[in-house]
Amino acid sequence: MAPMEGVTGFVYRNTFAHFFDSIDKYYTPFISPGEHKSFKSRELKDVLPENNAGLNVAVQMLTNNAEHFIVTAQKMKDFGYKEVNLNLGCPSGTVVSKGKGSGFLSFPEKLDRFLDEIYNGLADTGLDISVKTRIGRYEPDEFYELLEIYNKYPISELIVHPRVQKDMYKNKPRMELFDYAVEHSKNPLVYNGDICTINDYEGFAGQYLKNKPQDVSCNGAADGAGGEITAVMLGRGLISNPGLAGQIVNGKLPDRNTFRAFYDALVDAYRAEIPDEKNVVFKLKEILFYMVNMSGDKDAYWKKIRKADSLMELNTAARHAIASGDVQ
Ligand SMILES: Cc1cc2nc3c(=O)[nH]c(=O)nc-3n(C[C@H](O)[C@H](O)[C@H](O)COP(=O)(O)O)c2cc1C
Known part of the structure; x- marks a missing residue:
């Protein structure tokens, strides 16, 4: 389940999990670790272990400050989480203007240093650090350099939403850049974007998941050099039809x-x-x-x-x- 601010908070996640299955992992909407290094009460509530009992949850963070990321990730580890996720996709103007979310993609050197710091700083914790990224700020071809940077780090899963910030949620996902990731990523890949119906999923699976369509985990690249597609992440389609993941996995829709x-x-x-x-x-x-x-x-x-x-x-x-x- 994709992180969706205002929608997929702990109340939604828990209620959803009570009625529907087939979600392997839930991503929290982003929390913004700030200078104060503590949380807003809404953010804290969303990540408290007792509010996420029995769910496989990864905590997403939105920041361009490595120290803030590290300190918060360590707190998440103390809470019992196994994965933290970096938001490099948020297209909102106020976020982008601060060089965060997809705004961070305009500063590849800074991003490289940031990743170097967080992967080094958290190496001993055993935490998985995944990244959710758009393919660029302005132009899709920014992705070539970004992927080169991502390939330097042990990203547990690189979740690619193949739009640029300028697209917001318009236009079609730019699948040629996802193809590039499939061929060149050294890290496991997750696809995200516009899978809203079972037909959308089957179209995607037919092209990218060479084994049986139900099996989301298979290698997209013929020579094994590229990124293995380990999952698809579902956002708006899943909130529209909460039975979508079950439909994908079991072929059945709840009544x-x-x-x-x-x-x-x-x-x-x-x-x-x-x-x-x-x-x-x-x-x-x-x-x-x-x-x-x-x-x-x-x-x-x-x-x-x-x-x-x-x-x-x-x-x-x-x-x-x-x-x-x-x-x-
Ligand atoms: C209302 C709304 C809130 C969102 N909040 C977040 C967020 O907190 N973190 C994030 O990484 N993406 C966020 N997204 C983006 C989604 O996670 C996802 O990448 C996007 O909707 C594309 O996937 P979809 O086509 O399956 O919906 C949000 C999207 C929407 C529409």
């Missing part, structure tokens, strides 16, 4: 009642977590924005959901949307 029960459980879980009902409504809308993709007439349902003021109104609109239509 409508499961989606409805999942939604009801999310409502209860957010109500228990968020005191103000207005904020519960706001939070659920962020999720329903994706879930309406499953419904018959998504524009009409989204209009009703968007307009809902109270939780009761929202639940009525959401349940109608969930009960309608078929997942493709």
Whole structure:
């Protein structure tokens, strides 16, 4: 499950895992280790071990300061986590202007030094350090130099979202650069981007996963020199259709009642977590924005959901949307 700020926090992850299986690993939305070297309370809550019991979770960090990364990674190790992840993909203006997320990709030398420091600084901890990257800030061909840098370090998994920052989430993933990674990466690869339906997955698997489509783990390069594709990471498609991973792995989709029960459980879980009902409504809308993709007439349902003021109104609109239509 991809990290999605505002969506895939611990409440969502735990509720999801209760109803749906087939997710091997959950990535937390990014936390930003700051100068204070401690966490905001929202960030701390999201990574507290008791809030992630029984889930395989990797903690994502957004920073360009190696010391902050190292100190926080060590705390994550003390919490019992086995993997930390570096965010080199966030396209948001405020993040990029500070040289973080995909903004860091414009400074290859600095990035190289940063990686050198964190891989050296954390070598003794046994922590896996994975990287989630876009292919560049402005132009796709920035990726050649970036991959050369990544190849110098033992990146546990290089998760590639083949868009540049400028693309935001528009345009199509630039698969020719992912192909380049498959051929030239020395580290295991994870593909991320626009796998929203079972058809999208099968298209990807047919081309990149040369063994059986269900087997996400196989070598993409004929001579074994390139990066092995160890997983696909699912974001918006999975929030739209929480049964997508199960559909990929088992070929089966849960019935409508499961989606409805999942939604009801999310409502209860957010109500228990968020005191103000207005904020519960706001939070659920962020999720329903994706879930309406499953419904018959998504524009009409989204209009009703968007307009809902109270939780009761929202639940009525959401349940109608969930009960309608078929997942493709
Ligand atoms: C609302 C939203 C929040 C996101 N938050 C994060 C984040 O915290 N960290 C991150 O690395 N990527 C974040 N992403 C990017 C996703 O992890 C993923 O790379 C992107 O959505 C493309 O994958 P998809 O096509 O499967 O959705 C976010 C994306 C969205 C739409």
